[in-house]
Amino acid sequence: METNPRQTIIAAASHFYQLGWMMGTAGNLSVRIPDGSFWITASGRNKGELTSTDFVRMKLDGTIIEQPHPDVRPSAETSIHQTIYSLFPEAEACYHVHSIEANLVSRFTDSDNLPLPPLEMLKGLGVWEENPQVTMPIFVNHLDLPRIAQDICDRFEITPPSVSALLIRDHGITVWASSPREASNFLEIAEYIFRYMVAARTVGF
Ligand SMILES: CSCCC(=O)C(=O)COP(=O)(O)O
Numbered sequence: 180m181e182t183n184p185r186q187t188i189i190a191a192a193s194h195f196y197q198l199g200w201m202m203g204t205a206g207n208l209s210v211r212i213p214d215g216s217f218w219i220t221a222s223g224r225n226k227g228e229l230t231s232t233d234f235v236r237m238k239l240d241g242t243i244i245e246q247p248h249p250d251v252r253p254s255a256e257t258s259i260h261q262t263i264y265s266l267f268p269e270a271e272a273c274y275h276v277h278s279i280e281a282n283l284v285s286r287f288t289d290s291d292n293l294p295l296p297p298l299e300m301l302k303g304l305g306v307w308e309e310n311p312q313v314t315m316p317i318f319v320n321h322l323d324l325p326r327i328a329q330d331i332c333d334r335f336e337i338t339p340p341s342v343s344a345l346l347i348r349d350h351g352i353t354v355w356a357s358s359p360r361e362a363s364n365f366l367e368i369a370e371y372i373f374r375y376m377v378a379a380r381t382v383g384f
């Protein structure tokens with residue numbers, strides 16, 4: 180039996196909250212369902228104690244299909260989820276969290292690409308090369324969220340990313356994947372790599 184996407188998101192958010200990646204109201208998670216619409220977390224909710232009424236179901240064009248109450252608004256960062264689902268038809272889940280390490284590593288370069296260390300863990304992001312030279316795209320953290328979404332669209336249409344993840348500087352990471360389980364795995368792998376990068380710098384690597 181197919182798991183209810185809202186229950187999947189509630190469990191994932193609770194896990195990420197306990198890891199310190201969704202403190203307070205930080206972050207937003209969405210899952211696409213077979214009719215092409217997606218469930219996304221409501222804006223401003225504590226991500227450690229979501230319930231099934233803390234969600235909105237939307238079409239790709241931003242039309243709200245289901246909401247528990249007119250006051251329950253979709254995530255302020257919905258435009259980024261819409262962009263990801265539009266650009267990547269295979270994406271079925273899009274997860275965005277705020278970790279301390281993601282913010283630190285986003286400052287390790289002034290460029291708009293963060294070089295990732297050639298760790299074995301990159302295989303978990305789908306990189307199976309010998310001594311891989313992989314970067315993660317970084318975007319400017321505009322106050323105007325649709326502007327970030329437009330930047331992502333403009334850049335990825337020309338240069339698709341080599342991993343299914345992006346950073347918004349001083350803000351957090353967004354990953355997308357073909358299932359919620361895979362999105363969780365990508366997030367855990369990426370955050371491991373960020374922790375490694377911070378630790379490596381601390382010990383002078
Ligand atoms: C303290 S979090 C600030 C807003 C943000 O970046 C975020 O991820 C949560 O926004 P939402 O509207 O999805 O609750």
Ligand SMILES: [Zn+2]
Pocket residue numbers: 205206207256275276277350351
């Ligand atoms: Zn955010």
